[in-house]
Amino acid sequence: MNLSFFFEVLIGGLLSGVMYALVALGFVLIYKASGVFNFAQGAMVFFAALTCVGLSEKFDLSMWVAIPLTMAVMIVLGLAIERIVLRPLVNQPEITLFMATIGLTFFIEGLAQLLWGSQPHKLTLPIEDVPIEFLMEKFNILVSQFDVIAALICAILVTGLALLFSKTKIGRALRAVADDHQAALAVGIPLQQIWGIVWAVAGFVALVAGLLWGARNGVQFALTFVALKALPVLILGGFTSVPGAIVGGLIIGASEKLAEVYIGPLVGGGIEGWFPYVLALLFLLVRPEGLFGEKIIRRI
Amino acid sequence: MTNKRKTGEVILDLQGISLSFGGVKALTNISFNVREHEIRAIIGPNGAGKSSMLNVINGVYRPQEGQITYRGRQRKDMNTYAAAKSGIARTFQNIALFKGMSVLNNIMTGRNLKMQCNFLMQALYLGSARKEEIAHREKVEEIIDFLEIQHIRKTPVGRLSYGLQKRVELGRALAAEPEILLLDEPMAGMNVEEKQDMSRFILDVNDQLGTTIVLIEHDMGVVMDISDRVVVLDYGKKIGDGTPAEVLANQEVINAYLGVAH
Amino acid sequence: MFYREAGQFKTSYQADNQIFPLRQDRIGVALLLCAAFFAVPLLASDYAFSAIFIPFLIFSLAALGLNILTGYAGQLSLGSAAFMAVGAFASYNFMLRVPGIPILLAFVLGGISAAMVGIAFGLPSLRIRGFYLAAATLATQFFVVWCLTKIQWFTNYSSSGVITAQEIVIMGMSFNTPVKKYLLTLSIVCVMALLAKNMVRSNVGRSWMAVRDMDVAAEVIGFRLMRTKLLAFAVSSFYCGIAGALYAYAYLGTVEPEAYNLDLSFRILFMIIIGGVGSILGSFLGSAFIVLLPVFLNLIAHFLSLPTNIASNLELMVFGALIIFFLIVEPHGLARLWQITKEKLRLWPFPH
Amino acid sequence: MSIHSISSESAINNPAYLSVNNIEVIYDHVILVLKGISLQVPQGKIVALLGANGAGKSTTLKAISTLLKNERGDITKGDITFQGQRVDHLTPNELVKRGLSQVMEGRHCFGHLSVEENLLTGAYTRTLSRTDLKAELEKVYHYFPRLRERRNSQAGYTSGGEQQMCAIGRALMAKPSMILLDEPSMGIAPQLVEEIFEIVKSLNQQEQVSFLLAEQNTNIALRYADFGYILENGRVVMEGDASDLASNEDVKEFYLGVSGAGRKSFRDMKFYRRRKRWLA
Amino acid sequence: DDQYIPLLSYRVGPYAAGGSGFYGGVIDYFNLINAKGGLNGVKITWEECETEYNASRGVECYERLKKSQGGASLVEPLSTGIAYGILDRVAEDKIPMTTLGYGRSDAANGKVFPYIFPLITSYWNQAAAMTKYLGDKSGGMDKLKGKKIVHLYHDSAFGKEPIPVLEAQAKQYGFELIKIPVAHPGNEQQSQWLQIRQANPDYVILWGWGVMNAVAIKTAQRNGYSREKMLGVWWAGSEEDAVPAGDAAKGYTSMTFNTPGNYPVLDELRSKVYAAGKGNLSDKTRIGSVYHMRGVTAAILWSEAILKAQEKYGKGKQMTSEQIRWGFENLNVDEARQKALGALGMFPPVKTSCEDHEGSGAVKVQQWTGDKWKAITPNWVVGDKALTRAMLEESSNKYAAEKKITPACLK
Ligand SMILES: Nc1ncnc2c1ncn2[C@@H]1O[C@H](COP(=O)(O)OP(=O)(O)OP(=O)(O)O)[C@@H](O)[C@H]1O
Numbered sequence A: 001m002n003l004s005f006f007f008e009v010l011i012g013g014l015l016s017g018v019m020y021a022l023v024a025l026g027f028v029l030i031y032k033a034s035g036v037f038n039f040a041q042g043a044m045v046f047f048a049a050l051t052c053v054g055l056s057e058k059f060d061l062s063m064w065v066a067i068p069l070t071m072a073v074m075i076v077l078g079l080a081i082e083r084i085v086l087r088p089l090v091n092q093p094e095i096t097l098f099m100a101t102i103g104l105t106f107f108i109e110g111l112a113q114l115l116w117g118s119q120p121h122k123l124t125l126p127i128e129d130v131p132i133e134f135l136m137e138k139f140n141i142l143v144s145q146f147d148v149i150a151a152l153i154c155a156i157l158v159t160g161l162a163l164l165f166s167k168t169k170i171g172r173a174l175r176a177v178a179d180d181h182q183a184a185l186a187v188g189i190p191l192q193q194i195w196g197i198v199w200a201v202a203g204f205v206a207l208v209a210g211l212l213w214g215a216r217n218g219v220q221f222a223l224t225f226v227a228l229k230a231l232p233v234l235i236l237g238g239f240t241s242v243p244g245a246i247v248g249g250l251i252i253g254a255s256e257k258l259a260e261v262y263i264g265p266l267v268g269g270g271i272e273g274w275f276p277y278v279l280a281l282l283f284l285l286v287r288p289e290g291l292f293g294e295k296i297i298r299r300i
Numbered sequence B: 001m002t003n004k005r006k007t008g009e010v011i012l013d014l015q016g017i018s019l020s021f022g023g024v025k026a027l028t029n030i031s032f033n034v035r036e037h038e039i040r041a042i043i044g045p046n047g048a049g050k051s052s053m054l055n056v057i058n059g060v061y062r063p064q065e066g067q068i069t070y071r072g073r074q075r076k077d078m079n080t081y082a083a084a085k086s087g088i089a090r091t092f093q094n095i096a097l098f099k100g101m102s103v104l105n106n107i108m109t110g111r112n113l114k115m116q117c118n119f120l121m122q123a124l125y126l127g128s129a130r131k132e133e134i135a136h137r138e139k140v141e142e143i144i145d146f147l148e149i150q151h152i153r154k155t156p157v158g159r160l161s162y163g164l165q166k167r168v169e170l171g172r173a174l175a176a177e178p179e180i181l182l183l184d185e186p187m188a189g190m191n192v193e194e195k196q197d198m199s200r201f202i203l204d205v206n207d208q209l210g211t212t213i214v215l216i217e218h219d220m221g222v223v224m225d226i227s228d229r230v231v232v233l234d235y236g237k238k239i240g241d242g243t244p245a246e247v248l249a250n251q252e253v254i255n256a257y258l259g260v261a262h
Numbered sequence C: 001m002f003y004r005e006a007g008q009f010k011t012s013y014q015a016d017n018q019i020f021p022l023r024q025d026r027i028g029v030a031l032l033l034c035a036a037f038f039a040v041p042l043l044a045s046d047y048a049f050s051a052i053f054i055p056f057l058i059f060s061l062a063a064l065g066l067n068i069l070t071g072y073a074g075q076l077s078l079g080s081a082a083f084m085a086v087g088a089f090a091s092y093n094f095m096l097r098v099p100g101i102p103i104l105l106a107f108v109l110g111g112i113s114a115a116m117v118g119i120a121f122g123l124p125s126l127r128i129r130g131f132y133l134a135a136a137t138l139a140t141q142f143f144v145v146w147c148l149t150k151i152q153w154f155t156n157y158s159s160s161g162v163i164t165a166q167e168i169v170i171m172g173m174s175f176n177t178p179v180k181k182y183l184l185t186l187s188i189v190c191v192m193a194l195l196a197k198n199m200v201r202s203n204v205g206r207s208w209m210a211v212r213d214m215d216v217a218a219e220v221i222g223f224r225l226m227r228t229k230l231l232a233f234a235v236s237s238f239y240c241g242i243a244g245a246l247y248a249y250a251y252l253g254t255v256e257p258e259a260y261n262l263d264l265s266f267r268i269l270f271m272i273i274i275g276g277v278g279s280i281l282g283s284f285l286g287s288a289f290i291v292l293l294p295v296f297l298n299l300i301a302h303f304l305s306l307p308t309n310i311a312s313n314l315e316l317m318v319f320g321a322l323i324i325f326f327l328i329v330e331p332h333g334l335a336r337l338w339q340i341t342k343e344k345l346r347l348w349p350f351p352h
Numbered sequence D: 001m002s003i004h005s006i007s008s009e010s011a012i013n014n015p016a017y018l019s020v021n022n023i024e025v026i027y028d029h030v031i032l033v034l035k036g037i038s039l040q041v042p043q044g045k046i047v048a049l050l051g052a053n054g055a056g057k058s059t060t061l062k063a064i065s066t067l068l069k070n071e072r073g074d075i076t077k078g079d080i081t082f083q084g085q086r087v088d089h090l091t092p093n094e095l096v097k098r099g100l101s102q103v104m105e106g107r108h109c110f111g112h113l114s115v116e117e118n119l120l121t122g123a124y125t126r127t128l129s130r131t132d133l134k135a136e137l138e139k140v141y142h143y144f145p146r147l148r149e150r151r152n153s154q155a156g157y158t159s160g161g162e163q164q165m166c167a168i169g170r171a172l173m174a175k176p177s178m179i180l181l182d183e184p185s186m187g188i189a190p191q192l193v194e195e196i197f198e199i200v201k202s203l204n205q206q207e208q209v210s211f212l213l214a215e216q217n218t219n220i221a222l223r224y225a226d227f228g229y230i231l232e233n234g235r236v237v238m239e240g241d242a243s244d245l246a247s248n249e250d251v252k253e254f255y256l257g258v259s260g261a262g263r264k265s266f267r268d269m270k271f272y273r274r275r276k277r278w279l280a
Numbered sequence E: 001d002d003q004y005i006p007l008l009s010y011r012v013g014p015y016a017a018g019g020s021g022f023y024g025g026v027i028d029y030f031n032l033i034n035a036k037g038g039l040n041g042v043k044i045t046w047e048e049c050e051t052e053y054n055a056s057r058g059v060e061c062y063e064r065l066k067k068s069q070g071g072a073s074l075v076e077p078l079s080t081g082i083a084y085g086i087l088d089r090v091a092e093d094k095i096p097m098t099t100l101g102y103g104r105s106d107a108a109n110g111k112v113f114p115y116i117f118p119l120i121t122s123y124w125n126q127a128a129a130m131t132k133y134l135g136d137k138s139g140g141m142d143k144l145k146g147k148k149i150v151h152l153y154h155d156s157a158f159g160k161e162p163i164p165v166l167e168a169q170a171k172q173y174g175f176e177l178i179k180i181p182v183a184h185p186g187n188e189q190q191s192q193w194l195q196i197r198q199a200n201p202d203y204v205i206l207w208g209w210g211v212m213n214a215v216a217i218k219t220a221q222r223n224g225y226s227r228e229k230m231l232g233v234w235w236a237g238s239e240e241d242a243v244p245a246g247d248a249a250k251g252y253t254s255m256t257f258n259t260p261g262n263y264p265v266l267d268e269l270r271s272k273v274y275a276a277g278k279g280n281l282s283d284k285t286r287i288g289s290v291y292h293m294r295g296v297t298a299a300i301l302w303s304e305a306i307l308k309a310q311e312k313y314g315k316g317k318q319m320t321s322e323q324i325r326w327g328f329e330n331l332n333v334d335e336a337r338q339k340a341l342g343a344l345g346m347f348p349p350v351k352t353s354c355e356d357h358e359g360s361g362a363v364k365v366q367q368w369t370g371d372k373w374k375a376i377t378p379n380w381v382v383g384d385k386a387l388t389r390a391m392l393e394e395s396s397n398k399y400a401a402e403k404k405i406t407p408a409c410l411k
């Protein structure tokens, strides 16, 4: 076996994993805060990226203006979702909330294309997507500069969110809300505000993910599909764990690439679609709540 | 109060049961037994390990140490299905009803072990399946009458008040016609009158069907009046065992549980 | 006032155990069935059969299957389309490879194949719960479709990976017109709905619901989790499998594995949630909603003569908004809404 | 409808701190549960709400704390005022901020949070320094020493009684001026029941906290309460000073389990009694 | 008595960009025809129905629209799934269906599929043309010997369709064919491209779809693979595929059956349709884009078929769908006719017959310059048609056997 090729695949996989984790983070955020599996996260990623590009193209703005503007839009969107969709559904079974986010998905997808049209766009960030020469020359290993920066951004986000959850009063309140809406209300946790905040932050995370993925894949409807890449990461790391998202991402990314390269040819390839899911499933069999997820309490 | 009913042989014997969760010792080296037909109460302060004890008896928890002898068969731990199969039914402290189902269906589930028809017959709803269903339905209706919950028969239990749910849960356990009935605070959240009904009810089951009853209850009035023997737990240890009168006189029990005697 | 049970006393448990204990309901259902079997075939157009009624019935059946698993047994699944695919491709291969096999038998065998796949993929449900399980069932979805595209035997080495459903012939009679296909589908769906209803009102159904509502307690009562869950997976997949076969045979005719993609799984999930989780009626209502609403919105958009690119996006938005609206009005779906309406009618004209 | 009012004046002299005026509650748009309930809680008093299972006690409390909406219940008639202002449209959070806090029936601890974290969420609406927060915690631990022992375990794994203490402690952390207590004694060992009511009393006397408590343990409830209401089938069927209620014959028989001849043994009940209905 | 054509379009969802361009082109051309007085006076009317690219919604649209306004003249769903869903139905309803550049390759056999018209070129002919082009580029077919060609494909029936052709040709010409599938949707291709980098092939055939194309181009760049050596299928050869890849797409080549550029007919669209405010595209710069031109091409072929039918069944009359089917089967759009239409060289000359519903099989190769496509083969490229013909016969006859159809030409 060619060792440097192996490492190349491994590193490439790890870095792809970071990109998955970025999307998974948005899910974790909302799940942790409300016990809602937010199906619309993919649509939000798409919406954020498209809005950003749309603003900058239509009004000829620079990215540095368009990004904060989009941020504002995402905050408004988050607050509106809380007000219109979630507030009337407090204390409903999670499957209902899940379904509501599916409705939301259609709405956001329609809205995005209504506002900005259905054309794909290119998104150029001032980070070039080319191999780092130094590594190339020294070890003949190919690592894209873009990926490294994406990994850095992801690390910052993860740290920030992890701190938010573990160190602040809001973090505790969020976990309380996820456990029991009614009781959280009864102790005076302002559910509405908290959900508003969380959805706004999730909007921000979606924007970051949207920009990075958009720069890689172009800004087009298919951005919503990145959610499918994030799901196995999510179940492997645990729905409720911010660090889980990143660890899960790394594991999924690396093993999916290795599998495609080394097992794929044996079975006809194209296994990346299901392999991460099966892998995550195997992990789940050992730890049913993912690697870092909170144990489901089943006590009677 | 003297007990005139005949209590029989020991049918359930627990020896040296120890159970811990991580660092928490829920039960430490507890031994006691239950005789046929008796009403055996378990009392003790909060967190003493009473509910855990019941969980050990019907196999929800597996103790790290100890032995359980049930009807002559000795084992390290029980398993929930085997326990149910061999005639142990129970109610739970935190109501464990099937929230989406009606009262009637909840109680019907209690009879599942007695149903013979396989699912194909049930799907076709052929003669025997239908007959079986109706036969069991009759039994269940008796229980419903007994518990005076006819009016809520078709209501989903999620919509019932706390006390009514407790009653339904008892009904579900009774529907199994168990040999041993484990009751975890069946009267919590009931007023005196309702407790009286409930006590009467437990006594009737015990008398007429000969069901052995293991009861956890915080209302000392009830415990003293209806139980034959009482085990007292505190911090996972057994601190008393005997007739109500004996236990009531035990100073350790008074200190740990009853506070000032009343 | 019109919908009252007053005066209808049940004198036996048998009477009370009827599927429709209320006389009004019984009459209503009888009328509905008469209409479906006799009036509709006389009145409706081919368009209605082949584009509305048939897919509506097939989706209802699939939704019914998913409802058994998700609604009754509480196992959230995103893989229904995969089971449909298994049903379709298995039926196709039985028809192809077993000469002279009656088509209904091929359907049943297809359903059984789906059930077996369902059991295999249901095994993890013994340990995994909730959304974890849902996400894990995606493995089924992707894996099955992958297999069907990868292993050419399943598609009889067709170069485009497409199968062409054989003609439906039952006892010499060929079901080749929309009306005939409709009647066949309707009969199958009616029978299967009846069986499902029987199941959910007897002990199997109770065991599913018990596991759904509180599995620990269900175990303590004596239900065996493994058996109950796997049975739910098997029955559900069987239903989906039959639906999948009908989808190929009575509806599309020529299908590729991708016809059974994740989108379809989601659509079926939408149906049960909109219609009512844990309700047989809900499966039908949900299916009608998802099949009809887009058509309806399309007609409205057309009527308003909006520019098409705007109309299409608006349709999508309205569709999403309506889903949310219905959930807010009644989180338990259309079936519950219907029930509440009935309860209100019962009290009418008094408010309570 | 006739209300059997034994004595009504004494308590009502105080201006009502919380007043519930003729409310009607419907669940799911069809199930009428409260059929016109009115009650008052004067400032600094303890008021008990008694009644059989399903009478509507919990519903009343949830109506007051506006948690009803989330269970698909609606107040269709009547209004509720707290500190002189209507509160039926407020969010629970605003209510807690105004000083009205509820302990829900059935414990409702946050299972995945540790006991201590549960208590801390109780203080969410207050801005406290670290030391003050610690002092508050200490106070609760002082009331419930058992909680101190279990402070680091996840609430979902604690025993029933421990959870109940946790729920009560959590409400105390908000330092409310009025507490709605739904069956505080449920699942609590007798010794501790007394203690809980002592806590209620001392909060009431020292910090002027008002209480509305739904309780099945009529005996003890009437011992500590100033005033009582008895609900049946969604209606108030009797109200009066606690002492008067406690000496009422019907109440004695049905809620206190004593009749002319003193307390009867549970064993000696020879028949099931049809519960007496004041309402036909 | 207008000629009514239902349009099963899609303008939302992942493929909306293609749908809006294609159907925009179609409608623009319809408007142009009508503005010029119709087809010998017969105006064209149409009705759109949103399919969302979803088979069952497509079927519903088809069933709903096929009978309205006096009956559909023809259909074109621009979706393989929908095309399969209505494959049997169109034959029953006797409505011709065109599938321009997609769908079953073997449907070109009009004896088995009398109502299906995979006009201009099928996947198989395209694959054959690809090898031809790569051979020419290498300096002759014999130079392909020993070369490595990667077939990077969407892992679905679509992506696997050309494999038999490519395999046969690999054997024939002695090049090594490496098949690398990409799981749907293909938004992550690092592992595939690492494999490609490892294999270091001479060419990469990109048989992709949707987002997979842009990602492939981007990932090629990150892995340092030259885009000039990539050759995409025509579903990987539109602005929508190249633009999102940004600068990475410069130099990338793909197949097409429209020569990029401007044509009198497009100018006419601008002056007669858009100037009158009747243009269907909201963004005028998309006029003449790949999908738009493909739509215009389709509309031209349709109207030609109708005109052809009118020649036989009566000029200036409304044609039935069966008559139009005959028109499709006897199309002859040669260069002279193209010139008259203002579309000389926009698409290859098309001449159909009962045996050959495809009518051409010729394609071009185009290259992305960074902001637009430019044709790089001056002439139409045609591959080994004998090979594809044999395959087509075999496959369509198998279908006929399964469906119990006796192959025969309709008159
Ligand atoms: N969510 C609900 N939906 C429908 N009906 C409900 C709901 N919650 C309660 N009810 C009904 O309202 C009535 C009053 O219930 P409530 O919980 O207020 O009683 P309670 O007095 O607290 O009884 P308990 O002493 O048993 O707790 C009961 O008949 C119950 O069935």
Ligand SMILES: Nc1ncnc2c1ncn2[C@@H]1O[C@H](COP(=O)(O)OP(=O)(O)OP(=O)(O)O)[C@@H](O)[C@H]1O
Pocket: A299, B021, B024, B025, B026, B044, B045, B046, B047, B048, B049, B050, B051, B052, B053, B093, D150, D153, D157, D158, D159, D160, D161, D162, D187, D189
């Ligand atoms: N599954 C578990 N995991 C961790 N700790 C547990 C678990 N079950 C019980 N415990 C602990 O064991 C101790 C005994 O609990 P148990 O529920 O048996 O008490 P109990 O006697 O029933 O108390 P109560 O009267 O309050 O219901 C408690 O401190 C509890 O926190």
Ligand SMILES: [Mg+2]
Pocket: B050, B051, B052, B093, B184, D159, D160, D161
């Ligand atoms: Mg307990």
Ligand SMILES: [Mg+2]
Pocket: B161, B162, B163, D057, D058, D059, D105
């Ligand atoms: Mg209550």
